[in-house]
Amino acid sequence: MPTTSLTHDLNHNHTLLVGIGNNGRGDDGLGWSLIDKLEKSGLYRGDTIFRYQLQVEDAEVISHYKTVIFVDACRTLLEDGFDVQICKPALSFAFSTHEIPPESILHLCQDLYRKSPQALLLLIEGKDWSLNMGLSKEGSANFDKAWNYLNTEFL
Amino acid sequence: MTNKVIIDPVTRVEGHGRVTVHLDDEGAVKDAFFHIVEFRGFERFIQGHPYWEAPMLVQRLCGICPVSHHLAAAKAMDQIVGVDPSDLSPTTDKLRRLLHYGQVFQSHALHFFYLASPDLLFGLEAAKEQRNIVAVAIENKELARKGILMRKFGQRIIKAITGKRIHGIAAIPGGVHKTFSPAERAFFLNDEEIPGVQTMIDWSLEMVQFIKDYHSKNQDWLDSFAHYPSGHLGLVTKDGGMELYDGFMRAIDSEGEKTLDDIPNDTYIDYFNEGVEKWSYMKFPYIKELGIKKGWNRVGPLARLNVSEYISTPLANKELQEFKSYTGGYPNNSTMHSHWARLIETLHCAELMQELLIDDTVLGDDLMRQGERRPEGIGIIEAPRGTLIHHYRVDDDGKIVKCNLIVSTTHNNEAMNRAVRWVAKKVLDKQQEITDGMLNQIEIAIRAYDPCLSCATHAVGSMPLKVELFDHADNLIDTRFKS
Structure with a gap:
């Protein structure tokens, strides 16, 4: 079972799904693929955006929503092939701001716009990150598990 | 040793x-x-493609200024289909200009707020972890909020005209493929969904004041840091005004004497050469007559302000005259004054966008022109970073057989x-x-x-x-x- 739950009551028009990744990099496209499928299902009521990486201006974007769900591929082994985790604001300074973590975007949202949307991370375990379109066998299997969970619990 | x-x-x-x-x-x-x-070799692999693909393909050169490459290529392709800039429909000309000014506006905002401001706010010795936009956002919230929304405004202009914030399509040889709707226009004029164009002008003016205040407190450093004489190059109108979309090439030396006297775009090849050095993949353009040692120029905001006698919009023109008076009317050769110049241009673009947004011509439906096919096309535009040159030759089958790009940053190499x-x-x-x-x-x-x-x-x-x-x-x- 995922660490926390994505429930039906979060499927509303004040929810934003943020797909992070790159579908030209194998399983890095897991987040985008899941959002594609959600959109095509016609059952999701909120908004969606696709990002290669999160940027400072995304703090302003998420400030307009009650709930934000970041959907991303991950390299870490996950017991069920996917996981849902609570995302809390936390500021991290790094040498490069080409990639800013969701926690920092939430922190900036709070700091700049005085808004604190409820935020969750939906992580899907990937295997292959090479330059190609399409998911690996393992990535596809984990994608299916995440999709089945969303279909049952969220949509 | x-x-x-x-x-x-x-x-x-x-x-x-x-x-x-x-x-x-x-x-x-x-x-x-x-x-x-x-090295990427873009000029080579574009060869063999049909000419009408060029405005789309060249956008992939860049994720920051794709619009500049899109428009420079489109201007060149206009000539391939026999259409000169003066022959374009007024709606096409104004929509392309609106797109261009939105691009310059968002790119300048990106540079000032995201890239340059950490140097100004935190100083030369700041820890590297602090020298970034996240730290700026924490330290100066108002600056960050405005910077984010100014960039967003420019990006929304681009999206409204091209369909996408990055790598959209608007210009096609001889015109544009869609017009602007009243609803799209209202989005930018009203202060409802996003801060409107008047707010952009107000904020741009605040930013010019910010840099002037900063300058007054850090005058010695900003005036002297990387100060050296150089030539300056940019496009101007017939009577010497600043021109970002389509004008004549003017260059001046470090004392203000003209070294290129308002030449038309299609003659650039007669005046410029490109040198090479074994230690860099970037070329070194220079004015032939002056040679490689003396003929190099700066381009971009500082150069544009130096070559322009006036700016067509009132607020930016007032700032230009103040900028020029600081150096007694002589060219400004202080590298760090580029930031000051960039913010004056940001204000100019905001004023230009307002002029176009309240002009009903942008809602017109006369979008295309055609003429006699030509074998060669040259498109020159003032991109955010400076003068951008696209030059193509096309064979009888419509395939590109030669492409030469002299990109803004290349001019600034020396x-x-x-x-x-x-x-x-x-x-x-x-x-x-x-x-x-x-x-x-x-x-x-x-x-x-x-x-x-x-x-x-x-x-x-x-x-x-x-x-x-x-x-x-x-x-x-x-x-x-x-x-």
């Missing part, structure tokens, strides 16, 4: 660059170079190298230890030009920065990496 310092990558610029500083036995700086070390040498000699000379702050000063000088190294070399890859220190026998004695 020669020592060499290497900075690799240069940070908070677009693309991948490297700096090497050569020292003698005493630790004195002998020379310094700004290298562009990757200027950036001079800036690196200036800082190296002032800061690194005979130093026992190289600190992060010293290296950052080299980057600050490069960053003032807002270089887009991906465009200029058409390079592929990431953008790390490396500084290497070599002794007089070319032995590497110290290296600093950032990646």
Whole structure:
């Protein structure tokens, strides 16, 4: 079972799904693929955006929503092939701001716009990150598990 | 013994660059170079494609200024289908201009708020973890909020006209493929969904005041840092006004004497050559008549303000005259005044966007023109970073057989190298230890030009920065990496 739950009551028009990744990099496209499928299902009521990486201006974007769900591929082994985790604001300074973590975007949202949307991370375990379109066998299997969970619990 | 310092990558610029500083036995700086070390060959692989694909393909040169490449290529392709700039429909001309001004506005906002402001707010010796936009957002919330929304405004203009924030399509040979709707226009005029164009003008004016205040408190540093004489190049109107979309090429020397007297676009090839150096993939353009040593020019905001006698919009023109009076009417050769110049241009673009948004012509449906096919097309535009030249030849089947791109940053190649040498000699000379702050000063000088190294070399890859220190026998004695 995922660490926390994505429930039906979060499927509303004040929810934003943020797909992070790159579908030209194998399983890095897991987040985008899941959002594609959600959109095509016609059952999701909120908004969606696709990002290669999160940027400072995304703090302003998420400030307009009650709930934000970041959907991303991950390299870490996950017991069920996917996981849902609570995302809390936390500021991290790094040498490069080409990639800013969701926690920092939430922190900036709070700091700049005085808004604190409820935020969750939906992580899907990937295997292959090479330059190609399409998911690996393992990535596809984990994608299916995440999709089945969303279909049952969220949509 | 020669020592060499290497900075690799240069940070908070677009693309991948490297700096090497050569020292003698005493630790004195002998020379310094700004290298562009990757190669993409865009000019070659575009050959063989049908001409109408060029405005779409060349956008992939860059994720920051794709609109500039899109429009420069479209202007060249207009000529391939026999349409000169004056023959375009008024709606096409104005929609392309609106798109262009939105692009310059968002790019300048990106550079000032995201890339340059950490240097100004935190100083030369700030910790590297602090020198970024996240730290700026925490430290100066108002500046960050406005910066984010100004960039967003420009991006929304681009999206409204091209369909996408990045790599959309609007211009096609001889016209544009869609017009502007009243609802799209209202979105930018009303202060409802996003702050409207009047707010953009107000905020731009505040930013000009910000940089003037900053200048008054840091005058010595901003005036003297990487100050050196150079030529300046930019497009102007027939009567010498600033022109960003379509004008005549004017160049002046460091004293203000004209070295290129308002030449039409299609004659650029008669006046320019491009030099090469074995240590860089970026070329060195220069005015033929003056030769490679004297004929190089700066381009971009500082150069544009130097070559322009006036600006067509009132608020920006007032600022231009104040800017010019600071140097007594002579060309301004202070590298760090590029930031001041960039913010005056930001204000100009906001005013221009307002002029176009309230002009009903942008809602017109007369979008296309046609003429007699020609074999050659040249498109020249003032991109955010400076004069951008696209030159194509097309065969009878409509296939591109030659493509030459002289990108803004390429014009600034010699200027950036001079800036690196200036800082190296002032800061690194005979130093026992190289600190992060010293290296950052080299980057600050490069960053003032807002270089887009991906465009200029058409390079592929990431953008790390490396500084290497070599002794007089070319032995590497110290290296600093950032990646």
